[in-house]
Amino acid sequence: MIVIAFLIIYVNPLIFIIFKVYVKIILSKKMQTTREIPKAYNPGEVEKKWYKYWEDNKLFHSEVDTTKKPYTIVIPPPNITGILHLGHILNNSIQDIYIRYKRMMGFNACWVPGTDHASIATESKVVQYLKTKGIEKDDISREEFLGHCREWQKKYGGIIIEQLRTLGVSCDWERERFTMDDHYYSKVIEAFVDLYKKGYIFKGHRMVNWCPATQSAISDEEVIFQNVNGKLWHFRYPVKDSEEVLVVATTRPETMLGDTGVAVNPEDERYKHLIGKTVILPIVGREIPIFADSYVDKEFGTGVVKITPAHDVNDYEMGKRNNLEVINIFTPQAVTNDNVPEEFRNLDRYTARDKVVKKLEELGLLVKIEDYANKVGYSQRGNVAIEPYLSEQWFMNMDELVKPALEVVKQGKVNFHPEHWVKTYEHWMTGIKDWCISRQLFWGHRIPVWYHKETGEIYCETTPPADVENYVQESDVLDTWASSWLWAQDVFKTKEEQAYYYPTDLLVTGPDIIFFWVARMIMAGMEFMNDIPFKDVYFTSIIRDEKGRKMSKSLGNSPDPIDVIKDYGADALRFTINYIAPLGQDVLFSVDKCEIGRNFANKIWNAGRYLLMNAQKTEVNESLKDKHIDFSDRWILSKLQRTIKEVNTALDKFEINNASKLIYSFIWNDFCDWFIELSKPRLYSQDKEVASSVLTRAFWIYEEMLKLVNPFMPFITEELWQAIKERKDGESICTAQYPVFNEALLDEQAESDIELVQSIVTALRNIRGEMGVPITKPITVILKAENISEDQINAIKSLARVENLTAGKDIDKPNGAASAVVKGCDIFVPLEGIIDIEVEKARIEKELTRLEGLLIGVNKKLSNANFVDKAPIDVVQNEKNKKADWENSIEKLKSILKDLI
RNA sequence: GGGUUCUUAGCUCAGCUGGUUAGAGCGUCUGUUUGACGUACAGAAGGCCAGAGGUUCGAAUCCUCUAGAACCCACCA
Numbered sequence: 001m002i003v004i005a006f007l008i009i010y011v012n013p014l015i016f017i018i019f020k021v022y023v024k025i026i027l028s029k030k031m032q033t034t035r036e037i038p039k040a041y042n043p044g045e046v047e048k049k050w051y052k053y054w055e056d057n058k059l060f061h062s063e064v065d066t067t068k069k070p071y072t073i074v075i076p077p078p079n080i081t082g083i084l085h086l087g088h089i090l091n092n093s094i095q096d097i098y099i100r101y102k103r104m105m106g107f108n109a110c111w112v113p114g115t116d117h118a119s120i121a122t123e124s125k126v127v128q129y130l131k132t133k134g135i136e137k138d139d140i141s142r143e144e145f146l147g148h149c150r151e152w153q154k155k156y157g158g159i160i161i162e163q164l165r166t167l168g169v170s171c172d173w174e175r176e177r178f179t180m181d182d183h184y185y186s187k188v189i190e191a192f193v194d195l196y197k198k199g200y201i202f203k204g205h206r207m208v209n210w211c212p213a214t215q216s217a218i219s220d221e222e223v224i225f226q227n228v229n230g231k232l233w234h235f236r237y238p239v240k241d242s243e244e245v246l247v248v249a250t251t252r253p254e255t256m257l258g259d260t261g262v263a264v265n266p267e268d269e270r271y272k273h274l275i276g277k278t279v280i281l282p283i284v285g286r287e288i289p290i291f292a293d294s295y296v297d298k299e300f301g302t303g304v305v306k307i308t309p310a311h312d313v314n315d316y317e318m319g320k321r322n323n324l325e326v327i328n329i330f331t332p333q334a335v336t337n338d339n340v341p342e343e344f345r346n347l348d349r350y351t352a353r354d355k356v357v358k359k360l361e362e363l364g365l366l367v368k369i370e371d372y373a374n375k376v377g378y379s380q381r382g383n384v385a386i387e388p389y390l391s392e393q394w395f396m397n398m399d400e401l402v403k404p405a406l407e408v409v410k411q412g413k414v415n416f417h418p419e420h421w422v423k424t425y426e427h428w429m430t431g432i433k434d435w436c437i438s439r440q441l442f443w444g445h446r447i448p449v450w451y452h453k454e455t456g457e458i459y460c461e462t463t464p465p466a467d468v469e470n471y472v473q474e475s476d477v478l479d480t481w482a483s484s485w486l487w488a489q490d491v492f493k494t495k496e497e498q499a500y501y502y503p504t505d506l507l508v509t510g511p512d513i514i515f516f517w518v519a520r521m522i523m524a525g526m527e528f529m530n531d532i533p534f535k536d537v538y539f540t541s542i543i544r545d546e547k548g549r550k551m552s553k554s555l556g557n558s559p560d561p562i563d564v565i566k567d568y569g570a571d572a573l574r575f576t577i578n579y580i581a582p583l584g585q586d587v588l589f590s591v592d593k594c595e596i597g598r599n600f601a602n603k604i605w606n607a608g609r610y611l612l613m614n615a616q617k618t619e620v621n622e623s624l625k626d627k628h629i630d631f632s633d634r635w636i637l638s639k640l641q642r643t644i645k646e647v648n649t650a651l652d653k654f655e656i657n658n659a660s661k662l663i664y665s666f667i668w669n670d671f672c673d674w675f676i677e678l679s680k681p682r683l684y685s686q687d688k689e690v691a692s693s694v695l696t697r698a699f700w701i702y703e704e705m706l707k708l709v710n711p712f713m714p715f716i717t718e719e720l721w722q723a724i725k726e727r728k729d730g731e732s733i734c735t736a737q738y739p740v741f742n743e744a745l746l747d748e749q750a751e752s753d754i755e756l757v758q759s760i761v762t763a764l765r766n767i768r769g770e771m772g773v774p775i776t777k778p779i780t781v782i783l784k785a786e787n788i789s790e791d792q793i794n795a796i797k798s799l800a801r802v803e804n805l806t807a808g809k810d811i812d813k814p815n816g817a818a819s820a821v822v823k824g825c826d827i828f829v830p831l832e833g834i835i836d837i838e839v840e841k842a843r844i845e846k847e848l849t850r851l852e853g854l855l856i857g858v859n860k861k862l863s864n865a866n867f868v869d870k871a872p873i874d875v876v877q878n879e880k881n882k883k884a885d886w887e888n889s890i891e892k893l894k895s896i897l898k899d900l901i
Numbered sequence: 902g903g904g905u906u907c908u909u910a911g912c913u914c915a916g917c918u919g920g921u922u923a924g925a926g927c928g929u930c931u932g933u934u935u936g937a938c939g940u941a942c943a944g945a946a947g948g949c950c951a952g953a954g955g956u957u958c959g960a961a962u963c964c965u966c967u968a969g970a971a972c973c974c975a976c977c978a
Contacts (some may be wrong), residue, residue, distance in 0.1 A: 037937095039938070039940095040940065041940090225974095225975095232978085250978060251978065252978085263978095295976085296977090296978085297978080299977095301977090301978060302978095304978090305977095305978050312976085315976095315978085317976080374977090418906095420905060420906070421905090423904075424904080424905070424974080427903095427904070427905095427973090428973095428974075431975090511972090511973085514973095542972085546912090546913085548970090548971080579926090580913075580914080582914075582915085584906080585906080585907075585914090586907095586972090587913095588913065588914095592927095593913085595927090595940070596927085599938095599941090600940090601940090602938065602940045602941090603937095603941085605938080606937040606940095607937065607938080608937085609937050610936095610937030610938080611937080612937090613937070614937090653917095657915090661925080661926095664926095672937085673942085676937080680936085684936080762943095765943055765944060766944060766945085768932090768943085768944080769931075769932065769944040770945085772932080774932075774933070775932085775933060775942090801935070850922080853922090854922055857922090861920095861959080864958060864959085866957095866958035866959090867920095867959065868958085869958075870957090870958045871920070871958060871959070872920085874920095875920050875959090878920080879920085886922090
């Protein structure tokens with residue numbers, strides 16, 4: 001048989017095609033059987049399959065297209081040394097939500113990915129790595145070292161980018177950038193030259209934050225202050241030609257080797273007579289002046305400050321004011337140099353400290369040691385205490401750059417979410433100091449400055465001088481942030497692209513880099529593009545563990561997102577983290593919270609499975625979509641419209657967790673819990689056309705739902721979107737039209753009709769529960785109601801498993817019935833023989849107490865003349881309605897209770 | 902020292918410009934093989950909205966203070 005078929009196929013291509021179609025039909029039929037749709041959603045394979053499909057079909061690629069409006073995001077480029085952590089998950093899923101949302105709305109969505117060379121962070125890693133290979137950075141040439149860095153970049157730079165793909169991000173990978181790409185590099189250099197020529201960039205000999213680990217200057221922002229339980233040492237400094245001594249207090253005894261003065265407050269009566277005299281600096285023997293400076297706080301310590309101008313910012317300033325000598329006692333490694341007495345030379349600063357203290361103690365000059373909690377600045381990357389250090393560095397004066405950048409945020413051209421970050425931004429921007437942009441490193445953008453060998457003259461251009469042999473190039477590189485501040489503008493390579501995509505629409509980043517990056521990007525945008533870099537900035541929450549502690553490697557409380565994705569699925573992780581992350585507050589995350597997303601995915605999956613199962617028996621027929629519409633259809637359509645509208649509003653306000661909650665609740669509560677149940681009787685109706693129309697409509701609503709969730713959960717929605725209908729090759733939910741709000745479908749009547757049904761059904765279920773009547777046992781219900789439709793009655797019958805339901809205006813209360821009163825309806829469930837009178841009495845009494853409590857409240861309000869006079873009429877009317885309603889219910893319940901006895 | 906934010910059910914949080922019977926999820930308790938889902942369904946219990954004042958007819962919501970928590974900025978040796 002097979003052989004024959006094969007022969008026929010071989011000779012006749014037409015038959016081959018027929019055969020193929022036949023096989024396809026067989027297969028698709030098979031796919032439709034329940035056995036082929038697993039009960040639980042299995043994300044692993046699905047995610048891989050669709051990501052490949054999206055990439056193969058270039059669904060995320062964007063080109064300039066002036067017929068469409070662009071929607072642009074540039075990714076905060078992760079460091080090439082980085083690995084994916086939960087912060088990235090939150091950050092990137094938010095960007096993806098907006099990009100996907102806008103793409104489905106018809107925008108030309110462009111999300112530019114890339115990585116940052118992360119000058120100091122990478123260089124320290126490479127140095128460490130080389131050490132393990134027995135190579136010292138100092139022993140190899142700059143070029144050799146850079147070679148190692150580039151190798152490192154090739155090896156590790158792509159890891160995080162690959163990891164991001166597992167999250168399902170819809171970046172335009174054809175646009176992947178790196179901050180040291182040729183084009184980008186040249187733009188960084190151009191910016192430097194431009195600012196140098198404008199006089200904003202200059203070289204200066206100043207006190208900077210020195211990182212002894214990396215042996216480079218760092219900026220103020222890279223200094224992290226940490227609380228340290230230290231000591232305050234008190235020492236005696238003998239006054240020259242006198243019996244007197246001055247007691248100084250210090251947290252850093254070792255710096256006394258570089259002291260060149262002792263300061264007191266000019267108003268301090270204790271020391272006034274000593275001003276102008278000198279002390280003999282112990283150990284060193286140097287004679288140094290006692291002088292007055294109002295900076296000194298009389299109250300603190302002894303009121304006497306030892307001054308080390310070379311190693312403390314304040315001392316440096318005081319030294320300048322008072323013409324003190326500046327003696328540097330440290331090498332760049334923070335080891336004592338030849339400016340200290342011989343026995344103290346070549347010591348690490350902490351060893352030097354111990355030795356100085358010991359020596360002073362021996363000399364009898366140590367007064368006391370107090371415990372003292374103070375803050376010590378640490379180098380962000382080097383992770384060692386920074387040393388205030390005098391050196392030649394390049395600085396950028398920020399005065400002119402700040403002005404427009406401050407304005408655009410104040411005026412709301414750049415919008416911060418949450419808004420309160422504006423204050424922080426303004427505060428920083430108004431107190432900003434010169435930015436130290438030079439780093440004594442190799443890995444980075446080398447400063448485009450050449451010094452003339454003879455004259456020392458500075459040459460600063462984008463290209464080297466013509467007679468470059470007469471020059472030496474500056475060896476420093478730029479601070480990483482002095483390159484990434486151009487990210488929003490220079491990831492676009494041509495003027496045409498910049499004109500189209502810039503300014504970008506949204507930046508999503510952590511508040512920890514508001515100064516490092518956000519502020520500086522705005523400055524760069526205003527300076528070089530004369531326009532803002534982005535319209536909205538979303539500051540993400542900080543992810544903490546379930547106890548509120550920061551995620552950290554040492555605590556071991558930082559789950560690997562890749563593992564979480566393996567266990568729960570990317571969709572589940574994405575959804576969960578956005579569901580629990582409120583705007584502007586910390587998020588307490590733990591892995592088991594991902595059950596929220598996993599269960600939700602499973603719910604969506606099973607709703608789809610249910611529809612597909614029914615599609616085997618009942619025809620899906622588009623022409624019947626708008627036929628046989630009943631109140632439950634009008635209700636769910638109305639609810640859907642509300643949801644669409646509210647989701648749009650929430651996303652426009654950057655309330656992402658709100659948006660996700662709205663979608664969650666619509667799908668789970670409205671669609672699954674009520675609508676599917678409501679539709680069952682008609683779906684299984686004898687009338688095939690009714691069944692068909694119900695199912696067709698359900699599929700339509702389901703597809704709208706899938707599109708609503710898609711930005712949050714791209715994988716499962718693609719899988720189901722493809723499963724519920726025949727799709728063309730290359731088609732994707734990613735590029736489908738996002739649901740559009742249709743006001744005409746809002747239906748308040750249907751909504752209140754369903755609400756009545758829901759209240760009655762809930763009351764009946766409550767009675768079942770309290771009375772111990774299992775759902776398997778049908779009940780009889782008698783309803784005393786003014787207006788209740790046949791549709792409503794049928795719905796109640798099916799949802800509460802009611803066998804006989806009698807409804808009408810004039811109905812007498814039956815005997816031995818459990819009762820409830822809901823929205824003016826009397827509900828009776830005759831349970832003669834079954835009903836426990838005491839239980840029923842307790843039930844009614846409880847409800848009575850509740851209602852009476854409410855009535856007291858409303859009566860109090862209404863008897864208050866001020867309230868009735870001053871409150872708006874609708875508010876008063878509302879209270880009156882409530883009063884009438886509750887009084888009515890109370891009356892009815894009382895009569896029921898009376899009959900029970 | 903300055904600034905920002907927070908304090909609502911056992912836990913994590915919603916409650917927008919003051920008028921609601923103060924909500925949800927998780928957890929707890931009870932029940933459930935009804936033709937998608939036990940990663941589920943149904944029901945229930947659980948709250949002086951941190952404390953004290955004030956504004957107002959009316960405050961979880963606005964103002965002040967107090968207490969506590971977190972973060973950011975700042976040169977107290």
